[in-house]
Amino acid sequence: MNALLDKKAKVSLVKPRGTSASSSNKGRVLAQKEPNELNQFLIRIGESKDRQAFVDLFKATSSRLKAFAMQCGASSADAEELLQECMIIVWRKAHTFKPESGSAITWLYTIVRNKRIDMARKSRHETVQSDDLWAEEGSEELEAQISGEMEGKTARGMLKHLPEVQKQVVFKVYFEGKSHSEIAADLDLPLGTIKSRLRLAMKKLENVAKEQMSWLIIILMMNF
Amino acid sequence: MANYHPNDELLMSFAAGQLADALGLMVACHVESCPKCAEKVRNFESLGGDILNQCSEEVVSDSLLDETWAKIEMFERNKVSQESFEKAANEKRVNIPRPMRRFIKEDFDQLDWSGFSKNIQEVNLNIDDERYTTKLYRIKAGSKLPEHTHKGTEYTLVMQGSFSDKSCKYNQGDFILADENTKHQPQASADADCICLAVMDAPLKMTGFFGRMLNPFLR
Numbered sequence: 001m002n003a004l005l006d007k008k009a010k011v012s013l014v015k016p017r018g019t020s021a022s023s024s025n026k027g028r029v030l031a032q033k034e035p036n037e038l039n040q041f042l043i044r045i046g047e048s049k050d051r052q053a054f055v056d057l058f059k060a061t062s063s064r065l066k067a068f069a070m071q072c073g074a075s076s077a078d079a080e081e082l083l084q085e086c087m088i089i090v091w092r093k094a095h096t097f098k099p100e101s102g103s104a105i106t107w108l109y110t111i112v113r114n115k116r117i118d119m120a121r122k123s124r125h126e127t128v129q130s131d132d133l134w135a136e137e138g139s140e141e142l143e144a145q146i147s148g149e150m151e152g153k154t155a156r157g158m159l160k161h162l163p164e165v166q167k168q169v170v171f172k173v174y175f176e177g178k179s180h181s182e183i184a185a186d187l188d189l190p191l192g193t194i195k196s197r198l199r200l201a202m203k204k205l206e207n208v209a210k211e212q213m214s215w216l217i218i219i220l221m222m223n224f
Numbered sequence: 225m226a227n228y229h230p231n232d233e234l235l236m237s238f239a240a241g242q243l244a245d246a247l248g249l250m251v252a253c254h255v256e257s258c259p260k261c262a263e264k265v266r267n268f269e270s271l272g273g274d275i276l277n278q279c280s281e282e283v284v285s286d287s288l289l290d291e292t293w294a295k296i297e298m299f300e301r302n303k304v305s306q307e308s309f310e311k312a313a314n315e316k317r318v319n320i321p322r323p324m325r326r327f328i329k330e331d332f333d334q335l336d337w338s339g340f341s342k343n344i345q346e347v348n349l350n351i352d353d354e355r356y357t358t359k360l361y362r363i364k365a366g367s368k369l370p371e372h373t374h375k376g377t378e379y380t381l382v383m384q385g386s387f388s389d390k391s392c393k394y395n396q397g398d399f400i401l402a403d404e405n406t407k408h409q410p411q412a413s414a415d416a417d418c419i420c421l422a423v424m425d426a427p428l429k430m431t432g433f434f435g436r437m438l439n440p441f442l443r
């Protein structure tokens with residue numbers, strides 16, 4: 001399981017898919033109608049431990065969760081173990097999912113991110129674990145945190161606004177945990193280029209977020 | 225509210241789950257007390273959701289769903305003991321930020337402070353992390369550290385009190401990055417001892433006569 005966290009041994013075998021220009025559009029087409037459906041599955045599991053909703057959610061997301069784990073460097077077997085751990089969390093914690101503060105896919109993302117950390121660390125008390133880094137969903141600390149102006153609203157669908165070269169750098173951060181200088185070495189590009197690509201990506205994301213936020217503010221104001 | 229924040233590179237790596245180490249703990253402490261950075265992290269998590277969403281599909285073993293049900297049923301049977309265990313682990317000590325509570329086991333005053341001078345004391349935190357050394361520093365109210373630069377990178381989070389150097393004043397929650405180019409002489413403000421969490425990937429390097437004299441005793 002340590003391979004999941006080992007930054008060096010990673011990914012050279014598994015090529016991040018979204019980074020190549022030829023990546024298929026299948027996922028994107030699915031995504032158009034899925035978010036709402038995923039929300040519904042999670043809500044039904046959370047409210048009434050609906051077993052059919054769990055099966056549906058499993059079928060709709062398991063292959064992507066497994067692919068995500070493998071892009072983080074997991075073997076197929078490890079990826080399935082991680083997937084299973086995530087699904088158990090989904091069953092146990094679905095009631096903490098709040099559709100008003102983020103999408104179902106983002107909620108699932110935070111679970112696979114956290115479980116990936118913990119699986120590699122299982123039995124060692126002195127290591128950092130995901131619940132040190134992020135307060136448990138629904139806890140007081142988190143409530144306080146998202147009671148900010150936007151009540152936890154986040155921008156959505158940001159990735160599609162980024163050009164391929166910026167995406168490639170972002171993938172290296174999320175899947176491989178690379179620092180700017182490691183990415184520069186990987187891609188055989190000057191550090192300055194990587195820094196400016198990420199800076200541009202951040203700017204873009206910030207603008208997209210702001211745009212969506214200002215619409216939100218307008219909607220909120222119209223409700224008053 | 226904090227005036228000095230982790231940069232976007234750190235916040236993105238944190239949201240990506242790639243800072244599962246002492247530095248991540250420090251970023252977590254800041255983020256929990258800084259709505260501005262918390263919002264950025266939520267946006268980077270949303271980007272993580274997008275990334276998960278576009279992952280191409282990997283074939284999952286047919287038996288995995290049944291195996292997952294079996295585990296869930298086992299969990300449901302043991303539920304009661306699980307929940308009480310979780311509650312017990314969640315004790316509170318108000319002045320220690322939540323992310324550090326497992327690693328700082330007592331209140332600041334009861335920690336095993338040591339140091340070559342009454343003015344500056346330190347305690348090593350036992351975090352199993354191959355890359356960073358993690359310490360708490362306590363600078364006595366009003367006192368000044370010897371001027372020093374840093375070999376490598378050092379991150380500092382003000383946990384209690386405040387300190388200032390030539391140009392700036394840093395208060396509770398502020399997140400400061402120092403590197404080879406930072407040469408400073410921090411001074412705790414007069415009203416209270418200043419406690420800082422420091423994560424470093426290389427030892428402090430003292431400059432100036434006084435600094436050079438002290439250096440061998442620092443570690």
Ligand SMILES: [Zn+2]
Pocket residue numbers: 226228229230254255258260261262
């Ligand atoms: Zn901040």
